[in-house]
Amino acid sequence: xxxxxxxxxxxxxxxxxxxxxxxxxxxxxxxxxxxxxxxxxxxxxxxxxxxxxxxxxxxxxxxxxxxxxxxxxxxxxxxxxxxxxxxxxxxxxxxxxxxxxxxxxxxxxxxxxxxxxxxxxxxxxxxxxxxxxxxxxxxxxxxxxxxxxxxxxxxxxxxxxxxxxxxxxxxxxxxxxxxxxxxxxxxxxxxxxxxxxxxxxxxxxxxxxxxxxxxxxxxxxxxxxxxxxxxxxxxxxxxxxxxxxxxxxxxxxxxxxxxxxxxxxxxxxxxxxxxxxxxxxxxxxxxxxxxxxxxxxxxxxxxxxxxxxxxxxxxxxxxxxxxxxxxxxxxxxxxxxxxxxxxxxxxxxxxxxxxxxxxxxxxxxxxxxxxxxxxxxxxxxxxxxxxxxxxxxxxxxxxxxxxxxxxxxxxxxxxxxxxxxxxxxxxxxxxxxxxxxxxxxxxxxxxxxxxxxxxxxxxxxxxxxxxxxxxxxxxxxxxxxxxxxxxxxxxxxxxxxxxxxxxxxxxxxx
Numbered sequence: 469x470x471x472x473x474x475x476x477x478x479x480x481x482x483x484x485x486x487x488x489x490x491x492x493x494x495x496x497x498x499x500x501x502x503x504x505x506x507x508x509x510x511x512x513x514x515x516x517x518x519x520x521x522x523x524x525x526x527x528x529x530x531x532x533x534x535x536x537x538x539x540x541x542x543x544x545x546x547x548x549x550x551x552x553x554x555x556x557x558x559x560x561x562x563x564x565x566x567x568x569x570x571x572x573x574x575x576x577x578x579x580x581x582x583x584x585x586x587x588x589x590x591x592x593x594x595x596x597x598x599x600x601x602x603x604x605x606x607x608x609x610x611x612x613x614x615x616x617x618x619x620x621x622x623x624x625x626x627x628x629x630x631x632x633x634x635x636x637x638x639x640x641x642x643x644x645x646x647x648x649x650x651x652x653x654x655x656x657x658x659x660x661x662x663x664x665x666x667x668x669x670x671x672x673x674x675x676x677x678x679x680x681x682x683x684x685x686x687x688x689x690x691x692x693x694x695x696x697x698x699x700x701x702x703x704x705x706x707x708x709x710x711x712x713x714x715x716x717x718x719x720x721x722x723x724x725x726x727x728x729x730x731x732x733x734x735x736x737x738x739x740x741x742x743x744x745x746x747x748x749x750x751x752x753x754x755x756x757x758x759x760x761x762x763x764x765x766x767x768x769x770x771x772x773x774x775x776x777x778x779x780x781x782x783x784x785x786x787x788x789x790x791x792x793x794x795x796x797x798x799x800x801x802x803x804x805x806x807x808x809x810x811x812x813x814x815x816x817x818x819x820x821x822x823x824x825x826x827x828x829x830x831x832x833x834x835x836x837x838x839x840x841x842x843x844x845x846x847x848x849x850x851x852x853x854x855x856x857x858x859x860x861x862x863x864x865x866x867x868x869x870x871x872x873x874x875x876x877x878x879x880x881x882x883x884x885x886x887x888x889x890x891x892x893x894x895x896x897x898x899x900x901x902x903x904x905x906x907x908x909x910x911x912x913x914x915x916x917x918x919x920x921x922x923x924x925x926x927x928x929x930x931x932x933x934x935x936x937x938x939x940x941x942x943x944x945x946x947x948x949x950x951x952x953x954x955x956x957x958x959x960x961x962x963x964x965x966x967x968x969x970x971x972x973x974x975x976x977x978x
Contacts, residue, residue, distance in 0.1 A: 491815055497584045498679070503534040505541055505702065506685045508548035509695015515541050520675055520704050525591040525823040526813040526861040534678050537701040542670065542709035543716065545699035549641040549668035550718040552696030557638045557666040559694075561616045564664055568612035571691035575605040575684075582652065582683055587814040589677045590651060591822040591861070592777055594814050604653040604684075606944040607660045607960065614965045615664035631976040636969040638666035639744055640720035643713045645706065645734070646673050647725045648825055649780045651680035657948070657959045658723050659688070659698060665968035667721070670699045672710060674726075676825055678702040707733075714738050721968065724748070725782075728908075728953050746957030746967050748782070748949060750882050751910035754903035755785035756925070758896070759793045761915035765937065767801045770888065772939030773913055775809075775866065778822050779886040780829070782954075783911045783933075783942065787872075787879045788890045789902050795892035799870040802888055803848035806866040811854060813861075821886055823861040830862045833885035837867055840876040840889060845869040850886070880906065896921065900928045910950035911941055932958075 504511040518536035523529065537545075556564075575582065583597035590597075620634040642662050646654045651673060662669050673681035685700045703709045713719050714737045721744040724734050728750040738745050755773055757766045773785035790798045814822035824830045830853055837851050850867030864885055872879060872889040879889055893899045903912055911933040914925050926934045932950035935941040942948060947958035957967055 494584065494588060494815070497581045498532050498588065500581070501532075501585055501679045501683045502686055503532060503682065505535045505537055505545070506682070506689075506698070506700040507541070507545045508551075508699065509689070514538060515544075520678070520702060522589050522679060523676070523826070524588055524861070525676075525825050526815075526863075528827075528861050531588055532679070534682065534702045537703040537709050539709055539712045542672075542701050542703075542713055545670045545701050546641065546643075546713050546716055546718055548696040548699050549670055552694065553638075553641055553668045556668055556694065556697050559666065561618060561664075561666075564666065565612040565615035567688075567692050568608045568615065568660055568663055571688050571693070572605045572608040572612065574687045574691055575601060575608065578687070579605075582680070584815065585683060586651060586677070586680050587822070589679050590648060591825060592814050593819045593822050596777065597814070600650055600653050603942065603944070604656040607653070607656040610944040610960070611660035611664040611965060614661070614962070618665065618965065618969065620971075625975075629977075631978055633974040633976055635972050635974065637972055639968050639970055640667060641718055642667050642669040642721040642723060642968070643710065643719050644669055644671045645710060645722075645724045645726065646671065646681065648674035648676040649777055649782075651677035652684055654725050655681050655684050657944075657964075658725075659684075661959070661965045662968050663693070663697065665965050667968045668697045668699075670701060670713060672701050672703065672706060675702070675704055675706070710734070711737055714743065715740055717741060720744060722746070723957070723967070728955075731955065744967075746959070747955035748957070748959065749910075749953060749955040750908055751782040751784070751950065751954055752786045752880070752882055752906045752908040753783060753911045753913065753931075754906075754929075755788045756899050756903060756912070756914040757788070757790040757794065757798060758899070758914070758916040758918070758921065759791040760917045761794075762917065762937075763794060763798065763801070766915040767798065767805060769913065769915065769935075769937070769939035770798075770802060771805055773935070774888050774939075775821060775886055776940065778824060780825060780884045782882075783940075784884070785888070785913055785939070786883055788888055789893050789899050790890055791899075792892040792894055795890060796870070799848060799868060799890040802890070803868040803870075806868050806886075806888070807849045809866050811863055811865065812858065821866055823859075823863045824885055825862065827862050829884060830864050833864050833883060833887060836878045836881065836883055836885075837869065837887055840869050840872050840878045843873045843876050845872040845876060845878075845889065882908070896925065900925060904928075904930045907953040908950070909952035910954035911935065913939060913941075
């Protein structure tokens with residue numbers, strides 16, 4: 469393992485984060501994460517001996533370095549997956565499930581340390597990182613149970629002459645590209661059903677957050693996963709290592725979580741081999757509050773939907789459509805609550821909002837706020853990046869914008885930051901129309917006490933998921949995914965394992 473370039477020192481007590489400082493336990497947690505490529509059950513350096521620096525977004529400093537894979541390394545990983553495929557597909561479903569169950573137990577046993585590593589490389593508050601580890605582990609548990617429930621059907625031919633038999637078989641070697649915002653959960657959401665179904669895989673995590681995936685690979689290795697079933701490659705340039713895999717006939721499936729722009733490119737590249745493809749892409753989630761809603765509950769749900777993961781989530785509430793009779797009060801209460809939130813390094817006590825992932829993302833968030841204000845929106849709180857000794861990294865103040873005009877970019881583009889733009893509507897039809905006025909369709913939220921309205925609006929909204937009177941929808945037992953340019957395919961739930969299974973029909977003459 470590559471050592472960190474920094475020396476372990478005592479934790480600062482004045483709220484500042486001097487450069488080169490590590491809090492107690494942080495260095496030890498980092499040093500326990502493997503930093504090589506995981507190929508064929510072995511940890512190895514990149515063939516070029518290149519490395520990739522992993523940055524702490526709370527300070528802008530390097531945490532450690534990991535291997536920077538080459539296209540040759542990527543093809544070696546695919547070769548290991550292809551070589552392991554037949555034996556893994558023939559492994560008893562119960563055994564596959566038991567490996568996942570052991571990994572679930574190990575992940576929870578190490579939750580504190582894994583959460584710390586996640587916070588260091590991604591920035592979210594430590595409590596949120598712990599919650600993500602628990603969420604990630606639940607995918608391992610869910611699909612450990614689904615591994616033994618793969619079944620087909622048997623029926624008499626409609627003519628009476630012969631029988632119809634169907635069976636479900638593994639798709640084969642998969643390529644996974646996972647994002648930086650939920651570095652462990654987005655891994656287990658793909659890896660667990662693939663393992664349960666009998667597929668092998670090559671995983672390429674985001675360059676900003678490779679440590680969580682490398683740590684997860686170590687957990688699965690300890691749980692007894694055979695070498696070659698899971699292979700992990702880390703790299704600076706995703707396209708350079710992924711494109712050769714998509715052109716290789718040994719690859720049978722691609723699953724990607726990330727931006728719609730990159731998703732389009734990967735879909736085009738996957739067409740050459742006619743790959744099975746799952747895409748979980750961008751979002752622009754509407755949060756609708758009707759006049760009969762419980763306003764206190766709506767504000768709390770809005771904070772959850774907006775600020776989970778510092779707002780850097782495809783499921784984050786992106787725009788708030790509130791009935792005109794309560795829009796001003798809703799915005800005022802949101803601003804009052806946002807103004808009390810503690811912004812700081814995610815490892816510090818009682819921090820509510822950590823840094824954004826990098827300076828580029830912070831700049832984008834700032835541009836969206838400036839655009840909205842320039843077009844006439846009212847800035848109620850926040851609205852600017854935070855700096856100084858207490859905020860040396862990529863921090864942005866939690867922000868509420870009221871009376872946001874329809875042409876503001878913040879209502880059309882995915883914000884990916886702690887900014888809540890509020891706009892008013894008059895009728896239910898206007899609310900639904902505004903919610904659907906986007907090319908995206910991942911998730912929507914609505915608050916109302918009217919049951920009939922709940923069904924009308926939920927059915928009318930173009931989204932793969934709808935949260936009713938709650939600000940969070942993610943659940944390992946439920947199918948996660950979107951419509952329109954938010955992608956296709958589903959992860960989690962009973963539907964999730966089907967993404968990794970082919971259906972074979974056998975015609976029996978009897």
